[in-house]
Amino acid sequence: MYCSISAFGQDGPCAARPAHDLAVEALSGALSLSLGADGTPAIPALPVADLLAGLQGLSGVLMALLRRERTGRGDRIDIAMLDCMVAALRNVTGPTFAEGRQPDPKLERTAGGSAFYRLYETRDGRHIALAGQEPKFIHALLGALGRADLAPLVLRGPGAHQQPVMDFLADAFRQATRAEWEQRLGALDVCFGAVNTLPEAFADAQLLARGMVLRDAEGRPHVASPIRFLDEPAVIDLDAPALDQHRHELFSEEPHP
Secondary structure, eight states: OEEEEESSOSSSTTTTOOOOHHHHHHHHTGGGGOBOTTSSBOOOSSOHHHHHHHHHHHHHHHHHHHHHHHHSOOOEEEEEHHHHHHHTTGGGOHHHHHHSSOOOGGGSTTTTSOTTEEEEEOTTSOEEEEEOOSHHHHHHHHHHTTOGGGHHHHHTOSSGGGHHHHHHHHHHHTTSOHHHHHHHHHTSSOOEEEOOOHHHHHTOHHHHHTTOEEEOTTOOEEEOOSOOOSSSOOOOOOOOOOTTTTHHHHSOOSOOO
């Protein structure tokens, strides 16, 4: 069994070309949809191409192992980071496949064209993400804010016609702090999330309840495994090896013939 993960795969005109995550994200077209406040492509905080290639590689290995159990035959798996990025773009390819055009992020469903899939600044300079465009979420929030009349604009789908709803919500969210909005939205049937800093995220009650933050013997924090087996939970060794601790186990001191 052999799995190869590279930027462009083992064939094609770019097979020998070097590339890291950012270059692959750029070539895939993903960066053209991730725009900053100035309207130009923004560097993502996560190495998405790296992460996707690793997960696809793992999926391929597991499928190949199952095949080997059934047939006795191994396989070689060729994973390209670029392929993985393109495969992840399926939910935004509609305008390109149907109309042959570049999507306009400002008008698309998950890139800025929906009032219920946006970030809103609160009175204290923090932010709340609305992240659910189903009708029940739209009716719940607009009804609670006394503007049920705006719901039809959102229900028509993404686009410039939603601007009055965006403007109304932006003004509404500026009237209270993030904590006040968290309490208010938490009492409604609304899909939302407060924009946490990393320290806030790792102190989040949900993550802590799920055991996603581990502590080693020195009290240092570590991220736990997100895969939860009921019968065989993960056991993670948090001991940090000392310099050269495993040299004799990993490298033979005997001279090569």
